[in-house]
Structures are given as structure tokens and as C-alpha cells.
Amino acid sequence: MALLEIQDLHASVAGHKILKGVNLAVNAGEVHSIMGPNGSGKSTLAAVLARRETYEVTQGRVLFDGKDLLDMDPEEAACEGLFLAFQYPVEIPGISNAYFLRSAMNAIRKYHGHEELDAMDFLPLYKERMKLLEMDDKLMNRSVNEGFSGGEKKRNEILQMAMLEPKLAILDETDSGLDIDALRIVAHGVNAMRSPDRAFLVITHYQRLLNYITPDFVHVLVDGKIARSGGPELALELEAKGYGWAEENEQVLPA
Amino acid sequence: MATAAQRLEKYLEAYNELLAERQEHEPVWLRQLREDGWARFSAKGFPTTHDEDWRFTNLSALARTPFRRTAKGEVRVSARDIAAYRLANAACELVFVNGYFVPELSDAGNLTKGLEVCALRRAIDCGLDVCAPGGIEQHLGQYANVERDVFAALNTALWDDGAFVRIRRGAAIEQPVHLLYVSAGAGSSLMTHPRTLIIAEEASQSTVVEDYVSVGNEPGFSNAITELVAGEGAVFSHFLVERENFASFNVSTLRTEQARSANVASHSVLLGGGLVRNNVHPILDGEGAECLINGLFVGEGRQHLDNYMLVEHASPQCNSRQYYNGILADHARGVFHGRIIVHKDAQKTDAKQTNRNLLLSDNARIDTKPQLEIYADDVKCTHGATIGQIEEEHLFYLRQRGLAKADARNLLLYAFAAECLDRMHQGTARELVESLIQARLQELAQCTANAVDPAPPSTEEEAQNWEEVG
Numbered sequence: 001m002a003l004l005e006i007q008d009l010h011a012s013v014a015g016h017k018i019l020k021g022v023n024l025a026v027n028a029g030e031v032h033s034i035m036g037p038n039g040s041g042k043s044t045l046a047a048v049l050a051r052r053e054t055y056e057v058t059q060g061r062v063l064f065d066g067k068d069l070l071d072m073d074p075e076e077a078a079c080e081g082l083f084l085a086f087q088y089p090v091e092i093p094g095i096s097n098a099y100f101l102r103s104a105m106n107a108i109r110k111y112h113g114h115e116e117l118d119a120m121d122f123l124p125l126y127k128e129r130m131k132l133l134e135m136d137d138k139l140m141n142r143s144v145n146e147g148f149s150g151g152e153k154k155r156n157e158i159l160q161m162a163m164l165e166p167k168l169a170i171l172d173e174t175d176s177g178l179d180i181d182a183l184r185i186v187a188h189g190v191n192a193m194r195s196p197d198r199a200f201l202v203i204t205h206y207q208r209l210l211n212y213i214t215p216d217f218v219h220v221l222v223d224g225k226i227a228r229s230g231g232p233e234l235a236l237e238l239e240a241k242g243y244g245w246a247e248e249n250e251q252v253l254p255a
Numbered sequence: 256m257a258t259a260a261q262r263l264e265k266y267l268e269a270y271n272e273l274l275a276e277r278q279e280h281e282p283v284w285l286r287q288l289r290e291d292g293w294a295r296f297s298a299k300g301f302p303t304t305h306d307e308d309w310r311f312t313n314l315s316a317l318a319r320t321p322f323r324r325t326a327k328g329e330v331r332v333s334a335r336d337i338a339a340y341r342l343a344n345a346a347c348e349l350v351f352v353n354g355y356f357v358p359e360l361s362d363a364g365n366l367t368k369g370l371e372v373c374a375l376r377r378a379i380d381c382g383l384d385v386c387a388p389g390g391i392e393q394h395l396g397q398y399a400n401v402e403r404d405v406f407a408a409l410n411t412a413l414w415d416d417g418a419f420v421r422i423r424r425g426a427a428i429e430q431p432v433h434l435l436y437v438s439a440g441a442g443s444s445l446m447t448h449p450r451t452l453i454i455a456e457e458a459s460q461s462t463v464v465e466d467y468v469s470v471g472n473e474p475g476f477s478n479a480i481t482e483l484v485a486g487e488g489a490v491f492s493h494f495l496v497e498r499e500n501f502a503s504f505n506v507s508t509l510r511t512e513q514a515r516s517a518n519v520a521s522h523s524v525l526l527g528g529g530l531v532r533n534n535v536h537p538i539l540d541g542e543g544a545e546c547l548i549n550g551l552f553v554g555e556g557r558q559h560l561d562n563y564m565l566v567e568h569a570s571p572q573c574n575s576r577q578y579y580n581g582i583l584a585d586h587a588r589g590v591f592h593g594r595i596i597v598h599k600d601a602q603k604t605d606a607k608q609t610n611r612n613l614l615l616s617d618n619a620r621i622d623t624k625p626q627l628e629i630y631a632d633d634v635k636c637t638h639g640a641t642i643g644q645i646e647e648e649h650l651f652y653l654r655q656r657g658l659a660k661a662d663a664r665n666l667l668l669y670a671f672a673a674e675c676l677d678r679m680h681q682g683t684a685r686e687l688v689e690s691l692i693q694a695r696l697q698e699l700a701q702c703t704a705n706a707v708d709p710a711p712p713s714t715e716e717e718a719q720n721w722e723e724v725g
Binding site for chain 1: 648652658673
């Protein structure tokens with residue numbers, strides 16, 4: 001069975017229909033990229049999967065590791081192993097990165113009936129993973145994302161992913177606004193996390209990130225539906241021909 | 256309906272009783288203070304909401320209640336009753352029950368060198384250098400404004416006891432002095448008027464924690480006045496902890512007089528009480544004096560927490576910072592009134608005021624009012640206020656990482672409150688309020704978690720923010 005199985009998913013936000021029948025299956029170990037023009041529903045798909053309450057699912061179903069994802073709260077989905085790297089990570093003054101992350105890890109451990117980590121177990125691991133993302137370990141005592149540059153925020157998302165070790169990581173335009181060095185660091189962090197047990201859904205507007213993270217599959221989302229699917233070469237083709245081409249040449253996908 | 260005169264009858268009774276009891280003990284100057292205080296109070300009575308300083312706080316419930324003065328020892332409180340309120344590691348702990356000092360419950364032995372603490376009544380009765388230069392007579396009643404503030408007048412007329420704290424020149428007292436004011440009901444509504452005088456001499460360093468608690472659920476009325484004199488270069492931290500029961504009325508005033516380069520921090524933590532008025536009134540009277548006025552108020556149910564700040568810059572080159580954060584749930588109501596007066600000669604004043612509020616329910620309410628009166632021309636004054644809710648975006652972010660909704664809310668509330676903790680020096684007093692705040696917020700998160708849906712995107716009102724640099 002696929003790790004993530006999306007069937008005929010329809011969703012709206014504030015009465016506007018955004019997703020209009022998305023079908024997608026992602027197996028453990030695979031990296032899928034979802035590309036598409038602005039407004040095609042990429043971020044909505046990410047938010048719905050992460051169970052954000054402001055998005056309303058009107059039709060369809062989603063199985064995550066065999067369980068009904070649409071029946072879960074955000075925290076339940078997170079504890080089951082779904083991670084969303086936010087397009088716009090929020091700043092939370094007053095809570096340090098280290099405290100926040102340890103609380104998150106412990107919430108997930110508790111959910112699975114594991115013992116909580118104390119600071120002594122947590123810190124060495126945290127420092128090691130910070131190195132992977134080339135982050136200064138002084139940041140750990142600063143408030144979550146407060147005063148971070150755009151690149152630092154995105155790296156911090158990937159760092160959290162590396163610590164929480166999810167089954168499915170959804171990267172929502174993690175590449176947008178990154179310079180080439182930051183992009184390389186972020187991609188390196190993601191690649192280090194690739195494993196047969198883990199899947200990635202990489203949402204991006206540009207092909208650029210896929211030079212560093214090679215996807216197994218590329219899907220093009222147009223007007224709330226997947227218009228085309230293919231291998232990594234599809235991303236290059238899109239880059240060359242533009243999204244207009246994908247819209248005009250919608251594939252008939254096997255049901 | 257009772258007339259104003261009838262309502263004040265209980266106070267007159269208390270006043271006459273007290274004068275008779277104290278006649279033989281108290282010096283003439285003190286008697287005079289009491290008489291002046293009483294004259295002022297009986298002429299003015301309690302303020303109404305027509306009074307600009309009381310616009311947001313209706314005192315009719317307080318004025319209506321016939322509070323009674325207790326006799327000494329009328330209500331017995333055991334060591335066990337107050338065990339939970341003790342402050343381990345305090346340099347010294349004075350316990351007052353319904354305004355009377357209880358030596359058996361207190362721990363004032365083995366005082367560190369340079370620290371003098373005793374009950375104010377005892378200090379006066381024993382003649383503890385009362386009249387000596389720098390003694391009690393020179394300071395008591397010299398700062399609290401009896402003319403302007405009827406509660407100061409009432410306290411001056413009616414105080415039974417309180418604390419006298421003196422930190423000698425150059426002494427650095429590491430641990431805080433703990434003044435525990437206990438209200439304990441006796442089947443009727445009781446009033447107390449604690450009076451505290453703190454003299455922090457030149458270049459001394461110390462911390463005093465004034466802690467108001469209740470034993471039992473009966474309504475009480477505490478009307479406290481604290482006069483604090485900070486000498487040249489003194490460094491002083493004052494903590495006010497209000498954790499009385501929700502039926503209580505509490506009006507407390509900290510009046511600070513700061514000499515040259517004195518550095519005073521006032522930290523107010525209002526967690527309990529039904530109707531609370533917290534007055535903080537520093538006068539920066541010496542060049543280069545600095546004050547930090549830091550506070551947190553947390554209300555639920557029908558609590559009404561009113562903070563009235565009056566900062567007077569009376570000398571040049573002084574610096575004042577006001578930071579108050581409020582968290583209000585249910586039907587709770589908060590007030591922040593921040594008034595800054597810069598006198599004519601107080602050039603190069605640097606004054607800043609910030610009030611931030613989180614409303615956890617549609618029925619909670621905050622009134623925030625900055626007021627600046629500037630008579631000097633080379634000053635920098637800024638003020639700002641925000642009102643918001645817990646942001647859905649923040650909550651979702653934490654929940655997406657695995658935190659349960661109630662825990663995520665609690666963490667966000669704590670982070671908001673922690674801004675106030677961060678402004679306190681590390682140590683015993685901060686640890687006390689930290690644990691009290693944590694416990695309070697946990698209660699609040701639990702009782703509001705299910706009641707409140709994710710709030711709409713926060714509405715942030717930035718009050719007019721201006722700067723005047725001459």
C-alpha cells in the first residue's frame with residue numbers, strides 16, 4: 001500500500017473551490033515533486049494534508065499509512081509522521097528554538113508511548129543536526145524564527161524536519177526566496193534525510209530546486225487538478241516550455 | 256439606599272476606635288498625619304467614574320460593602336494555613352494577618368548586616384531612631400499624596416501596621432525581604448490598610464516582595480500604601496504579587512522617590528483579586544535616575560484589574576520604561592492607564608511606555624490609555640499599545656509540529672507572559688513569580704481551551720506612536 005493515497009480530493013477555502021479532484025499515490029522511499037503555476041492549488045494541497053482547519057474538504061479521501069488522514073487533527077497527523085515545511089514560517093517571540101523543538105519531539109514521543117527526552121539527550125543531537133544545515137548553534141536559544149532572514153527560516157524548517165524524522169515531509173515552496181548557497185544547503189539537508197522509509201512531497205514553482213533534489217516523479221497541478229505526471233525530465237520540459245504548455249496538453253491519466 | 260455619610264460610617268467607627276487605641280503610643284506628628292488623612296477622606300469619599308483617574312473602574316461595589324476593622328488576634332491563622340505562601344530563601348519574612356504583625360509566624364531573626372526589618376508599629380512604639388535624621392518621621396507620609404488620592408488618605412488615617420525596611424548605605428542584600436499580607440475572613444467583610452516604608456540608602460542593593468494572599472473565600476478589602484525612598488545610586492527591586500481570592504478588593508500604591516542615579520524596578524504580577532487597582536507612582540527627583548515599571552496582569556471570570564501608572568520626571572537625564580502585558584479571559588476586564596509627566600527642568604528625559612494585551616474571549620475587555628504631559632522641550636517620549644488574540648497561524652504551526660492544542664495555547668500564553676519575566680533579574684523573587692504565572696496560565700489554558708475557537712487573524716491596534724525630540 002502507498003504511504004500516501006489521495007483520492008479525488010476536493011477542497012475549498014472561504015467558499016472558493018481550489019482543489020477539484022486530486023489523485024496521487026506516494027510510496028515510502030519516493031520523492032514526488034508538485035509543480036504548477038501560482039494559484040493552481042499547490043499550497044492548498046499542502047495545507048489540507050497538514051489538516052489546517054481553515055481549509056474545507058468537500059469531497060474525496062486521503063489515506064496516510066493506511067489511516068484516514070482527513071479524520072485527524074493537525075497534531076495527530078504530525079504525530080503519525082506528517083511534516084510540513086512552511087512556505088512562510090511564523091515568528092514566535094518568547095519561545096526558544098530549542099525549547100520548542102524539544103517540546104515537539106516529546107509530544108510525538110509521548111504519542112507513541114516513548115519516554116521523553118531530557119535536555120542532555122536532546123542537545124547533542126540538535127547541535128549535530130544544526131551542523132548539517134550549517135546553522136550557528138547560538139540560534140538555538142533565540143526565539144523561534146524571530147529576526148531570522150528568509151534563508152535562515154527555511155533552514156530552520158529543514159532542521160526541524162531532520163530532528164522530527166517524519167514519514168512524509170511536505171516542502172511547501174521551500175526554495176522560494178533562497179539564494180543559491182542557501183538552496184544548496186537546504187537540498188543537502190533534504191538529501192541526507194532520504195531513506196527507503198521516508199517520502200517527500202516537494203512543492204515548487206521553479207525547476208531550480210530539482211537540480212539539487214532529484215525527484216522520482218513530477219506532477220503538474222493546474223486549476224486544482226493534476227494535469228500531467230512524469231519523471232524528472234518533465235520538470236525540464238516545463239522549464240523550457242512554460243506552464244501554458246502543460247495546461248494545453250492535459251494528459252488523460254489512468255484512473 | 257444608604258447615603259454617602261452612612262456608607263462612610265464604618266470607616267469613621269474604625270477611625271475612632273484606632274485613635275482611642277493608639278492615643279498613648281503615637282507621637283503628635285503621626286497623629287497629625289492621621290487627622291489630615293481622615294479629613295481628606297471624609298471630605299471626598301470614594302471616587303466615581305466621573306473622576307478621570309477612575310474612568311474605567313467602578314467602585315460602587317467597594318463603597319457599598321460595609322467593611323469592618325478587625326481587632327488584633329480576632330482571626331487566628333496557623334503556620335499550616337500559610338505554609339504554601341512562604342518564600343524559601345528569603346532574607347527575612349514578615350507575616351501580617353488582617354493588617355497585624357504576627358511574630359510567631361514571621362522569621363526576622365539573623366538579619367544580614369546592613370538590613371533592618373521590623374513591623375512599623377513596633378518601630379514607632381519602641382522609638383527606633385524614629386526622629387533621627389533619615390528616620391521614620393522624616394519619611395513616613397511625606398510621599399504618598401493624600402490630597403490627590405483618597406485611598407492614600409484613608410490608609411494614612413487607618414493603618415494599623417505594616418513593615419519598616421531599611422537597607423543601610425552600601426549594603427548589598429542578595430535575598431529578598433518577603434512581606435506576606437494575609438487576609439483571613441471572619442464571617443464578615445474585613446478591611447486592612449497595610450503601610451510599608453522602605454528606605455534604600457545610598458548605593459545599597461536589595462529586593463522586597465510584597466505578597467497579598469487570602470486564607471478562605473471571604474471578601475476582604477486591602478488598601479496598601481508603600482513609600483519607597485531610594486537614595487543616591489541605590490539599586491532596588493520591588494515586587495507586588497496579588498494572589499488574593501476572587502472576592503477581594505485590593506488597592507495598592509507604590510510611591511517611589513528616587514534620588515540621583517537611583518535605579519528602581521517595580522514588577523507587578525496581578526493574578527488574583529476581584530477588583531484590583533495597582534498604582535505605581537515614581538518621582539524621578541535626582542539627575543540620572545532610572546526606573547523600570549514592569550507588569551503582568553492575568554484575569555478570568557469577572558476579575559477587574561486596573562493599572563494606573565504615573566511617572567514623573569522631575570530632573571534632567573532620567574530614564575523611565577513602562578512595560579505591561581495583560582491576558583484576559585471570560586468577562587475579565589483590564590485597564591492600563593499610563594501617565595507620564597515631564598516637568599519643566601527635566602531636559603533629556605527618555606520615557607517609553609508599552610502595553611500589550613491578549614484577549615482570549617469576545618467578552619474580555621481592555622481599556623488602555625496613554626497620557627503625556629510634557630513641559631520640557633528636549634525630551635523623548637514614546638508610547639504604544641496593542642490588543643490581539645492568540646493567532647491561528649501560531650497555533651497551527653505548533654500543532655503541525657505535534658503539540659496538542661491546549662499545550663500549544665499554553666505555550667503561546669506563557670511566551671507572552673515571559674516577556675515580563677525576562678525583565679526581572681534572576682533570583683528567588685523571579686523564581687517565585689515564574690512558578691505562580693506558570694500555574695495560573697495552566698489553569699487558564701485548561702478552562703478556556705475548549706471554550707474558544709481559533710481566533711480570527713489578530714486585530715492589532717497600534718496606538719499613536721510619537722516622538723518628541725527638541
